[in-house]
Amino acid sequence: MKSTIHHLRKRPLTATLLITLSLSLVGCGGEASKKEPDTTTPPVAQIKVNTPKDIAQESAENYDDNVNGVITGKTLKRWIGNWEKERPQGITGKLVIFQATKGRAGFEFIKPNNNTVFTYLENTWREPRFNGVTEIEGIVISGETTDALVRRYGIDLKNDLILCAQGTGGSAAMDQGRCWYTFRYWGVDAKNLAILDGGNNFLSGTWTADDFTATPFNGAVANQPSPIINKQISSVRDLGVDNTILQATMEDLINVLPTHDTNNTKDGYFLWDGRSLDQFSAGEASEAGGALANRYSSFQNNAPRQSHPRGALNLNWTNLIDTSTGLFKTKAQLRSYLEGNIDAAGKGFVDGTYQHVGAGNAYQKGDQIILWCETAARAAVTQVAAVVILGLPTRIYDASMIEWNSLSAGFTDKNGNLILAKNSPWDTASLSAPYFPNKPELINARDAQFTTATPRIVDGFGAHTHQVINEDKAYIRPAATSSAASSGSSSSKGGVVLPPNPCGG
Numbered sequence: 001m002k003s004t005i006h007h008l009r010k011r012p013l014t015a016t017l018l019i020t021l022s023l024s025l026v027g028c029g030g031e032a033s034k035k036e037p038d039t040t041t042p043p044v045a046q047i048k049v050n051t052p053k054d055i056a057q058e059s060a061e062n063y064d065d066n067v068n069g070v071i072t073g074k075t076l077k078r079w080i081g082n083w084e085k086e087r088p089q090g091i092t093g094k095l096v097i098f099q100a101t102k103g104r105a106g107f108e109f110i111k112p113n114n115n116t117v118f119t120y121l122e123n124t125w126r127e128p129r130f131n132g133v134t135e136i137e138g139i140v141i142s143g144e145t146t147d148a149l150v151r152r153y154g155i156d157l158k159n160d161l162i163l164c165a166q167g168t169g170g171s172a173a174m175d176q177g178r179c180w181y182t183f184r185y186w187g188v189d190a191k192n193l194a195i196l197d198g199g200n201n202f203l204s205g206t207w208t209a210d211d212f213t214a215t216p217f218n219g220a221v222a223n224q225p226s227p228i229i230n231k232q233i234s235s236v237r238d239l240g241v242d243n244t245i246l247q248a249t250m251e252d253l254i255n256v257l258p259t260h261d262t263n264n265t266k267d268g269y270f271l272w273d274g275r276s277l278d279q280f281s282a283g284e285a286s287e288a289g290g291a292l293a294n295r296y297s298s299f300q301n302n303a304p305r306q307s308h309p310r311g312a313l314n315l316n317w318t319n320l321i322d323t324s325t326g327l328f329k330t331k332a333q334l335r336s337y338l339e340g341n342i343d344a345a346g347k348g349f350v351d352g353t354y355q356h357v358g359a360g361n362a363y364q365k366g367d368q369i370i371l372w373c374e375t376a377a378r379a380a381v382t383q384v385a386a387v388v389i390l391g392l393p394t395r396i397y398d399a400s401m402i403e404w405n406s407l408s409a410g411f412t413d414k415n416g417n418l419i420l421a422k423n424s425p426w427d428t429a430s431l432s433a434p435y436f437p438n439k440p441e442l443i444n445a446r447d448a449q450f451t452t453a454t455p456r457i458v459d460g461f462g463a464h465t466h467q468v469i470n471e472d473k474a475y476i477r478p479a480a481t482s483s484a485a486s487s488g489s490s491s492s493k494g495g496v497v498l499p500p501n502p503c504g505g
Contacts, residue, residue, distance in 0.1 A: 047477060049242040051393070052368055057190045058391025061331050063197055068161075069388045070328060071194045073203025076110070076163070077211070083116040090191050093159035098122045100175035101167035103200030108214040109225045110165065110200060118226040120153060121167075125178035131249065132467040133426050134406065134456045136399045138375060139468060140247060143475030146186050147235050154229025157183075157239060162193055169199030169326025177380025180388065181396065187241030187476065195384060199326040237476050244472050248370050248395040249465040250403060254431060256370070258311035261352035261433040263361065270363045271312040272371040274382040275401070277350065279374065280314040282306040282434050285354040287316065287347075300374050300402075304411040304419060307432035309404065313349045313357060317378040320385045334385045338363040338392070352433050363392070372397040372404075399465075404428050406456050424460040 063072045067088035078086050083095055097119040102108045112119040126138030127145055141149075150157060164179035166172035180195055196203075200212060213225055256271075258264040263271075273280050276287065279300065283292040300306075308314070315337060321328050328334070333343065340362035342348035349362045363369070369386050373379040376398045387394035397404075409420045409427035420427060 047240055047242050050245065052245055052387075052395055053393040055184060055190075055243055055246060056387045056391045056393050059331055059389040063328075063331075066194075068191050068194050070197050070384065071163075072197050072205065073207060074205030076196060076203065077205035077207060080110070080113075080117050080211070083113075087161065088191065091159065091161045093156045093161070094118060095161050095163060096120070096153060096155055097163045097165055097196075098179050099165045099167040099200075100172040100179070103167045103212065106209060106214070107200035107212045108167075109212060111211055111213045112226045114226050118153070120226055121224050122149070122153075122179070123175040124149070125175055125182050129468050130458055131399060131403075131465045133250070133459055133462040133465050134399065134403050135458050136403060136456070136468075139398050140185055140472075141182060143186065143236055143472055146182065147232070147237075150234060150236070151232040152228055152230055154231045154233050157188055157192065157234040157236065160192065162188065163196055164194070165196040166199045166326045169202060170323045172199065173321055173323075173326055173381050173384075174377040175380075177384050178377070181246065181380055181383060185243050185246045186236040186472075187239035187243050188236075189239075189241075195388060197327055202325040202327060237478060239476075242473060242476060244469050246395055247469060248397045249469065250397070250399060250407075250426070250428070251465045252395075253309060253370060253372075253397050253404075254428070257309055257431055261310045263311055263313050263351055263357060265361065265364050268367055270367040270369045271309065272369055272382060272386070273308050273312045273314045273401075274317040274371055274373045274378045275314070276316050276318075277314055277354065279306055279401075280308045280312070280350075281354055284434060304408045305405050305429065305432075307405060307429075307434060308352070308401075309428070310352075310431055310433055313351055313362060315347070315349045315382075317373065317381045319343070319347045321381060328385065328389065331389055334389055338386075338390065367392075369394040370397055371395075372400040374401045376400045398468075403456065404432070407460075420457060420460050426460060426462070426465075 057069050059069050060066050063070050064074050067075065079095060087095065095117045097110055097112070097117070099109065099119065099121050100123050102121060109119050125141060127141045128135060128137050129139045129142065155162065162183055164176045166176045176195060180193055183193055256267070256269045258267065278286040278292050283306070286292050319337070320334060336343070337348060340349060340357050340359045342356055348356050351357050369392055371379050371382050371386065371394065376396055379396050379400060383394060383396055386392050407420055407426050407428045409422045409424055409429060411419045
């Protein structure tokens with residue numbers, strides 16, 4: 001059978017990736033340093049490159065005490081009652097509320113005044129992008145898309161406060177988390193970002209029906225109660241901040257995997273799979289107990305296999321939040337999970353044996369967390385618990401298991417063609433568990449049911465998986481080149497590729 005690799009059309013590089021870097025040699029020593037500076041070329045803006053530790057913010061024990069990060073209905077009630085008087089210190093602009101969904105009947109929208117408080121329905125926090133190897137259907141939105149959104153709603157990124165809300169509880173928390181992730185990734189300061197705890201009808205603090213509206217204002221777009229501004233007040237390029245380290249790539253994850261399927265408590269990394277236990281175990285175990293009757297029911301997105309990367313621990317995102325109300329568990333409860341403890345329902349982190357790791361054997365102080373789920377939707381909820389509430393250095397493998405499980409060398413699609421060449425450097429099957437290398441009958445059964453005719457693989461021999469990050473770095477450095485970024489390699493700490501020092505070193 002002839003081996004073939006399915007290719008999708010590559011996206012053209014953004015214009016910013018083709019800009020040539022113009023760097024002055026002034027101050028580099030030698031004769032060049034004696035030249036007068038070129039005043040006709042504006043200097044390259046200084047960019048602050050943050051680490052995961054810099055980006056993390058720790059919540060107060062009582063969420064009522066927060067004025068950014070996770071805030072409560074009590075705080076929001078005070079804000080919308082008199083925003084100009086009650087807005088947090090350092091915020092001089094308006095309050096912009098993004099709801100992931102409409103709330104339940106009677107609680108559709110948090111009522112704005114369309115002067116200092118605005119409310120919108122928005123859940124466009126992902127778009128298809130090519131990372132150098134695969135085309136990811138939904139990953140962090142580009143700089144151009146983000147700035148278009150900023151323009152649409154007239155946001156002042158330095159002075160407004162952006163509140164990411166659920167609308168309804170439950171799965172709406174995923175897009176709520178993606179909202180926070182998007183703005184933080186693109187450099188918005190922690191003081192300008194908040195996450196509302198709970199769905200609209202579970203807000204605390206003497207809320208009444210008058211605080212909500214189901215009727216659009218001023219003939220606005222359907223289901224949106226505030227008028228569209230459509231004015232470019234600011235851009236992510238104005239912020240001078242590079243938070244792209246929030247995103248981990250497949251390459252980053254591969255670089256920190258242990259050699260065995262055990263949690264290495266001494267390597268400085270904590271690998272967190274936020275999916276259900278049946279997906280983590282490929283059907284060998286479930287949270288209800290025992291293996292699944294239909295082990296293949298856990299497969300998602302037509303993956304040719306289901307598995308987890310070596311060394312990962314599993315705690316389902318549903319343990320962090322009440323999925324009916326959208327309310328996060330307390331900081332103390334979340335901290336207890338990371339310490340390796342189990343809760344009253346017997347839930348806690350499990351390892352590749354599908355047994356609880358035990359107290360002290362989960363997160364270790366100073367660890368960098370890398371987390372994922374299937375499409376980085378559920379991971380956006382675990383992210384809130386880890387980086388916004390507990391204040392731990394955290395990154396999302398944004399392509400997640402939809403990419404990881406697709407890169408399966410030796411598997412065929414339903415037409416009998418190889419999905420990925422056996423000598424591809426991006427084969428993740430051998431880096432995963434359970435892989436069932438001694439159970440070919442299971443592999444064949446899964447081939448028959450769950451392979452797809454159109455794998456997401458664009459270039460199974462691509463040089464790297466950092467193209468999205470390199471493009472985003474170039475976008476916030478419009479005067480700089482991306483040539484160094486696109487050809488450079490990343491460290492094991494993840495996708496930080498910056499232009500070289502023109503003076504050497």
